[in-house]
Amino acid sequence: MGTKKHKPEEVVAKLRQVDVLVSQGQSVADAIRGIGVTEVTYYRWRKEFGGLKSDQVRRMKELETENQRLRKANADLTLDKLILQEAARGNF
Template structure:
């Protein structure tokens, strides 16, 4: 997955600036980002603080690893099932 060029604290600072009344187009131009990125961040991180964002990213990474482990185990189970049926 593509990583952001902005850190969690930078994202939070940008969202706080917008909340304080700075116009979004000006904010995006100042920080060198697109408006869709800003709105995506606002939808995803709207009511969070930096520690909550960090925790959410940790959980997403853990979830990604668990899904990968599950897919690998399912593949192994399917291979065992085919081998027992004598398809090899």
């Protein structure tokens, strides 16, 4: 059975749906089953996305992607700098 990759906006919507179902008197386990995910997935989502709105989640994911790109660029530039320092010392 394949796994489905949920978009962050869908995750926030499902978390809100569970909140609504629980406030209507359903148990948390029944509400989680009602949205079609496991309890582990629900609690992982709640830990990561709990309290955020859809636009905030989208912005958070964009920032994580940008941060990853900048870290890679920083690593590349640091490596280039070290290579140039070695060459300047005459150890090539």
